[in-house]
Amino acid sequence: MKEFTLSSSSQSNEQESEPTISDVAILKGLNEQQREAVSVTDGPLQIVAGAGSGKTRVLTFRIAYLLQQKKAWPNQILALTFTNKAASEMRERIKQMAGPSAEKIWMGTFHSIFARILRYEAKHLGYNSRFSIYDSDDSKRAIKLILQELNFDIKQIKPRTIQNKISSAKNELIDPDTFKAKFISSSIDDIVAAVYPIYLQRLKQSNAMDFDDLLIKPIELFEKNKEIREKYQDRFKYILIDEYQDTNHAQYVVTQLLAQKHKNICVVGDDAQSIYSFRGADISNILDFQNDYPKANRIPLEQNYRSTKNILRAADSIIKQNEKQLEKSLWTDNHDGEPITLLENLNERDEANRVARHIGMLRMNKGYRPSDIAILYRTNYQSRVFEDALRRKNVNYQLVGGVSFYQRKEVKDVLAYLKMMVNPQDEESLLRIINEPARGVGAKSLQTIIQESRRHERPVWETLQQIQNVDLYKPAKSAIADFVHIIKAAQEKLEEGDLKEAADFILNKTSYLTQLVEENTHESLGRRDNVLELLNAIKYFEKEHDDATLTDFLQEVSLVSDLDKMEAGKPAVTLMSIHASKGLEFPVVFITGLEEGLFPMKRQDDDVDIEEERRLFYVAITRAEKELFLSHAKSRYKFGEEKRMIISRFLDEIDPNVVRTETGASINQRKGGFGRDKSDNPFRDAFSDELKPENRSRWKKPGSSSSSSRSVEYDDQSVTAGDFQVGVKVFHEKFGKGKIIAKEGGQEKTKVTVFFQQAGQKKLLLRFAKLRIVS
DNA sequence: GTGCTCCATTTTTTT
DNA sequence: AATGGAGCAC
Numbered sequence: 001m002k003e004f005t006l007s008s009s010s011q012s013n014e015q016e017s018e019p020t021i022s023d024v025a026i027l028k029g030l031n032e033q034q035r036e037a038v039s040v041t042d043g044p045l046q047i048v049a050g051a052g053s054g055k056t057r058v059l060t061f062r063i064a065y066l067l068q069q070k071k072a073w074p075n076q077i078l079a080l081t082f083t084n085k086a087a088s089e090m091r092e093r094i095k096q097m098a099g100p101s102a103e104k105i106w107m108g109t110f111h112s113i114f115a116r117i118l119r120y121e122a123k124h125l126g127y128n129s130r131f132s133i134y135d136s137d138d139s140k141r142a143i144k145l146i147l148q149e150l151n152f153d154i155k156q157i158k159p160r161t162i163q164n165k166i167s168s169a170k171n172e173l174i175d176p177d178t179f180k181a182k183f184i185s186s187s188i189d190d191i192v193a194a195v196y197p198i199y200l201q202r203l204k205q206s207n208a209m210d211f212d213d214l215l216i217k218p219i220e221l222f223e224k225n226k227e228i229r230e231k232y233q234d235r236f237k238y239i240l241i242d243e244y245q246d247t248n249h250a251q252y253v254v255t256q257l258l259a260q261k262h263k264n265i266c267v268v269g270d271d272a273q274s275i276y277s278f279r280g281a282d283i284s285n286i287l288d289f290q291n292d293y294p295k296a297n298r299i300p301l302e303q304n305y306r307s308t309k310n311i312l313r314a315a316d317s318i319i320k321q322n323e324k325q326l327e328k329s330l331w332t333d334n335h336d337g338e339p340i341t342l343l344e345n346l347n348e349r350d351e352a353n354r355v356a357r358h359i360g361m362l363r364m365n366k367g368y369r370p371s372d373i374a375i376l377y378r379t380n381y382q383s384r385v386f387e388d389a390l391r392r393k394n395v396n397y398q399l400v401g402g403v404s405f406y407q408r409k410e411v412k413d414v415l416a417y418l419k420m421m422v423n424p425q426d427e428e429s430l431l432r433i434i435n436e437p438a439r440g441v442g443a444k445s446l447q448t449i450i451q452e453s454r455r456h457e458r459p460v461w462e463t464l465q466q467i468q469n470v471d472l473y474k475p476a477k478s479a480i481a482d483f484v485h486i487i488k489a490a491q492e493k494l495e496e497g498d499l500k501e502a503a504d505f506i507l508n509k510t511s512y513l514t515q516l517v518e519e520n521t522h523e524s525l526g527r528r529d530n531v532l533e534l535l536n537a538i539k540y541f542e543k544e545h546d547d548a549t550l551t552d553f554l555q556e557v558s559l560v561s562d563l564d565k566m567e568a569g570k571p572a573v574t575l576m577s578i579h580a581s582k583g584l585e586f587p588v589v590f591i592t593g594l595e596e597g598l599f600p601m602k603r604q605d606d607d608v609d610i611e612e613e614r615r616l617f618y619v620a621i622t623r624a625e626k627e628l629f630l631s632h633a634k635s636r637y638k639f640g641e642e643k644r645m646i647i648s649r650f651l652d653e654i655d656p657n658v659v660r661t662e663t664g665a666s667i668n669q670r671k672g673g674f675g676r677d678k679s680d681n682p683f684r685d686a687f688s689d690e691l692k693p694e695n696r697s698r699w700k701k702p703g704s705s706s707s708s709s710r711s712v713e714y715d716d717q718s719v720t721a722g723d724f725q726v727g728v729k730v731f732h733e734k735f736g737k738g739k740i741i742a743k744e745g746g747q748e749k750t751k752v753t754v755f756f757q758q759a760g761q762k763k764l765l766l767r768f769a770k771l772r773i774v775s
Numbered sequence: 776g777t778g779c780t781c782c783a784t785t786t787t788t789t790t
Numbered sequence: 791a792a793t794g795g796a797g798c799a800c
Contacts, residue, residue: 082790083790110790111790135790136789136790154795155795155796211789212790214790279789279790378787378788379786379787379788380786380787380788401789435776438776438777440776440777442777443776445776473776558790559790562789577788578788579787579788579789598786598787601786601787603787639785639791639792640792776800777799778798778799778800779798779799780796780798781795781796781798782794782795782797783795784794784795785792785793785794
């Protein structure tokens with residue numbers, strides 16, 4: 001285990017070096033509000049930082065100032081940032097101002113900082129310091145297994161739903177008992193109440209923590225153990241929290257706890273940029289802060305240095321439509337700049353091509369570099385077409401987010417092997433690889449093993465060690481004995497200290513790589529390359545860190561965000577979700593997919609938080625420094641089908657005086673605005689296309705000779721697609737009786753939406769569903 | 776027990 | 791379009 005430098009004030013040698021610049025110099029070059037935000041060091045402070053108001057600068061200077069004024073040693077400062085990358089960039093700048101001791105500042109994301117503390121204190125929580133970190137995929141699988149063990153049908157009860165509910169409960173610090181007492185209002189909550197305690201128990205038994213645990217276990221630790229609490233309360237003389245509007249209740253409580261002794265807590269945020277409510281973030285944290293510290297200083301940063309006036313006007317016209325917001329006025333000395341350009345497209349390919357074309361023009365005519373440009377979208381899957389279009393035009397791009405390297409199956413498999421070396425109790429990892437590559441331990445054997453483990457309430461790993469005593473299919477038994485042997489041998493290998501060698505060792509012994517090579521398909525070789533890349537990453541990690549442990553490596557892998565992997569200086573256009581773009585800025589920004597249902601996003605039977613979507617749009621707009629493009633498409637593929645799209649309400653809300661079409665025309669003059677019938681509820685519209693009369697009428701006459709009712713293959717050849725009309729009652733083998741409520745697509749691809757009395761609403765491909773018409 | 780084929784579902788956003 | 795589960799043949 002790596003050593004932690006927790007002992008205070010003992011290691012402060014380099015502390016004595018003279019400041020490189022004087023504090024006066026530090027305060028120069030800041031505006032008045034910024035200067036105050038930097039120099040009012042003591043007591044609770046809330047900085048309300050509008051977009052582009054130099055917030056990072058203030059935080060950086062503030063920390064440097066604290067060091068220079070000798071208010072604290074570096075290791076007495078805790079700075080919680082939104083990404084690890086933001087932390088390391090800030091650290092670099094502080095180093096330049098205040099010297100190399102900045103290395104010792106506790107700076108990082110909530111998750112990585114608290115993981116570090118938890119590893120150190122693990123034994124007080126009944127964990128050991130080599131605990132695994134479950135990512136959301138691991139958690140979901142664990143929950144799925146529990147649901148299955150409790151005999152729920154995971155087709156009906158989605159593990160994801162349960163997972164989300166448990167996660168919210170955890171972040172609100174609601175334990176299973178409280179949940180059970182308070183939230184048994186719906187049947188789904190009953191299931192959550194049943195799964196929740198088992199899930200916690202499984203985590204503990206696996207010596208594993210999920211992402212939420214990294215935030216709430218410290219609270220448990222501090223509440224349970226006065227000594228430890230005081231140790232950290234003493235230690236952190238100054239606490240700074242960035243992106244405060246996006247912290248959730250657990251994060252609020254844990255920092256509150258830590259700040260109790262010195263009460264030097266500085267939070268920086270902007271309620272207008274709160275975009276993570278789905279993760280439990282709540283504006284009430286800002287209000288709670290004001291309640292907890294009624295006398296807290298409150299400093300607004302209102303001058304925007306980033307954007308042109310036109311861009312700010314656009315942003316302002318959007319955000320003022322929100323009712324819930326704290327009053328503030330953002331202003332700038334910058335020029336008006338170019339008007340905002342509206343791009344109207346036929347479909348998403350047209351959109352991607354047009355954006356690519358504009359990028360070409362921006363480079364040719366205005367001298368922008370690819371790294372100046374970002375393409376933003378609401379959902380990651382939209383990136384595909386842009387990648388294609390840019391590749392065709394030979395424009396370099398970097399994709400941030402989406403399915404990451406570390407989520408690929410083969411990479412997760414190898415990581416699972418590595419986790420087994422470090423923490424064999426880790427049940428998710430064990431179950432993932434016990435039969436990967438296939439070694440004859442099938443579903444049946446596995447079920448027996450799991451049942452046996454549950455019966456004795458012990459980790460599956462322990463059952464495996466005593467596999468002789470389990471009544472099992474013989475070949476499976478010996479396979480398991482081999483498996484246990486390999487893991488143990490690998491653990492010994494790891495003791496020797498070389499991570500890469502230990503990883504090589506286990507992949508050799510399990511023939512994991514050999515298997516991929518032998519398969520010799522295009523995909524399997526791609527997977528092999530990914531595994532090799534992971535091995536390289538281990539090697540690199542060892543080189544970068546003295547005394548690197550496998551636990552450290554695995555933790556880093558679990559907690560790097562996609563954003564951390566983005567390269568700032570790379571000569572490439574950046575593609576990313578709007579969420580990922582928070583905190584960044586680009587001279588040129590394209591905001592794409594401005595259509596109802598997509599942005600603002602609407603999910604089936606789920607109410608939209610329109611104000612949050614609007615804040616998201618606000619965040620997107622305010623990423624732009626000089627030029628902003630807004631783009632929408634009239635139709636778009638969804639689930640392999642073309643959907644008509646309606647222009648986003650956000651484009652109606654934006655100040656029309658700052659927007660022009662591509663030809664330079666004012667959008668004011670266009671008759672009827674964007675041609676949307678505003679009396680209609682746009683959400684209904686976007687999602688009930690298939691219910692529209694003109695779509696239905698195509699199917700009006702059963703058995704007519706129109707092409708759309710051509711016979712497709714069914715069991716009963718006499719039934720044609722035309723017979724399945726909206727309103728017709730049907731029977732499905734599994735779902736039972738139901739009624740068709742919508743129909744879409746054509747010929748082979750005809751789909752019907754059926755409301756089943758038992759199973760609820762389902763969308764079925766007519767060609768496969770074997771529906772029978774009943775009367 | 777393995778692997779293939781069929782079918783239903785999926786798409787927010789992230790540590 | 792892509793993924794993942796269920797069910798079936800070997």
